[in-house]
Amino acid sequence: MANSSHDLAQRLARQAEAVCRRYLFAGRREGSYWRVGDARNTPGRSMFVRLKESVKGPAGKWTDGCTGEHGDLLDVIRESCGLIEFKDVADEARSFLSLPHPGPETDRTRSRKPGAPSGSPEAARRLFAMSQPIERTLVEAYLRNRGITALHGIGSLRFHPRCYYRPDDHSPTETWPAMIAAVTDLSDRLTGAHRTWLDPNGFSEVSLGRAPIDTPRRAMGNLLRHAVRFGGAGEVMAAGEGIETMLSLRCVLPAMPMVAALSAAHLSAILFPDTLRRLYIARDDDPAGDGAMATLIDRTQEAGIEAIVISPRLGDFNEDLRLLGIDALRAASRAQIAAQDVARFMELAA
Template sequence: MADNAHDLARRLGRQAESVCRHYLSAGRREGGYWLVGDVRNTPGRSMFVRLKQSTNGAAGKWTDAATGEHGDLLDVIRESCSLTDFKDVVDEARSFLSLPHPEPEPNQPWLRKSSAVPGSPEAARRLFAMSRPIERTLVEAYLRNRCITFLHGIGSLRFYPRCYYRPDDHSPTETWPAMIAAVTDTSGKLAGVHRTWLDPRGFSEATLGKAPIDTPRRAMGNLLGHAVRFGVAGEVMAAGEGIETMLSLRCVLPTMPMVAALSAAHLAAILFPDTLRRLYIARDDDPAGDCAMATLIDRAQEVGIETITVSPRLGDFNEDLRILGLDALRAASRVQIAAQDVARFIELAA
């Protein structure tokens, strides 16, 4: 039975996207992953399923950063169908595999072999290359309106004035100005991009400057393990979820290398640079952030990396910066980091 289960899981993995579309229909594809709330098909983004075999793992393997659960596509079938008997799971899997499920193909007839498939790393590289530096653009205004004023060394962020946005498969394509962030691996190679669509009318307290659309943030490319990077990591690095969160913390620790993993699920899975010896985890104050922090601590400690958690007084560090102010954020950070790093990253930069 174990051999049968292994074979079924492997065969399901070959059709991972079709499996996800069928059993995890509340989710959506982003780059090489299927994102959904959990294995029981709840809407959300905490769980990610690998859609293609890669050096990072097998197709069909999934992790839920909010709960720490993980498994394969047989587990997806069991939980999403509320099955308790393993024989029923096997029967359902075999029934699914008996149906024709071709690999999804781009349906745009105008795509040529040399064109980048939408959502691919190549498409991400092209978008980043077409974008321009943020100086004197809506991106710079957006960040400054969120009280992020230390904008040196952020070449990983760019501006694109008319970035495509499509609410769903049945809606027309729109264009909005966008902040484009490079998602890179530990060597600096671009693996994807993250887009934050912005409101051309400017900042408002309701949207904090993001475009008034359903999902003003989306990523494309190969994201798992990678991040948006500010500075080159050495022995010390800080990691957190959002770009604005990490740029806020960077206002008081301007020379500390930092990465934004873009979500709790991806924060839990970031890859560690070979040089890293101490990792600061900038947690968001919510259950998903707590689970990501716990997973990341376990992974770091397994390879001998010291971890120190830094916590905001409010929901995240950008809220602290905007509402409590720069001096309060600096004071709170000073008491949470190692003494040698206070001298290195706060006092010398002040």
């Protein structure tokens, strides 16, 4: 039957190399095969996909020499996109093949190994693993357009060119480019991921570079008490809500370790490293930010940690950076941090 799993797999096999270039972009072609780390698009060479039919077998079939796993290109789509239901896999395959999407009665259940539960830490780890470094990608352009130029030590951020987005349970799945941020615990174990879907048409003062969708930012996994981290833990650290907020402050305090907790509620609950002696709280100018600040001050006092609040002149530090300029942000930050930390953490920004 047209659009059955068998038919879709055969159609994908006819375009095997194009499929690999889209969904296994961490690998590369080697002769008649595509080599990559695994079906989740991890860099490496242990998995090979046959690109052309030969005496060894049909095109589109793959084998992971490390694990012994094998399958076809529908399995590649499922694993690389972190999908669970076959309907979603089939929808993505049809989109790639430019085929119409039939009614639900034409979808066929397909025997497969269980995928990671949607929104779970494992799903977050798969999403981050299948993403790529941000250098020369839309993520780098997005950050620079928001005035963020201190892009050192940001391995916690990656780029996914076709990250899935579903407005609600009753809407079709869409794909948008996205910035993927790793949420980690104090041992650097990935517990979740944050997605910022981006506008492929670039930056505007209205969207600020985010995709024109209802909820361009979503998190998944285990977030409570954890954060997106920039720099290793030490005696001094800055903590705030948003990724762009903390990266903006990092432009004028480039040597200071920082964490983004992703929301006011999560900020108030972050875990403190054992080494921490002074915490700078990057306050957002709103009631939720004030509440998180008060809770953090109480918690730091109980832990014997000095807390110093840094406040923006506008709504947040990215607004300060974009609208007032980096010199104004540097001057305001210098006036709010401890004197001994100026030379220690601001010298690279001078």
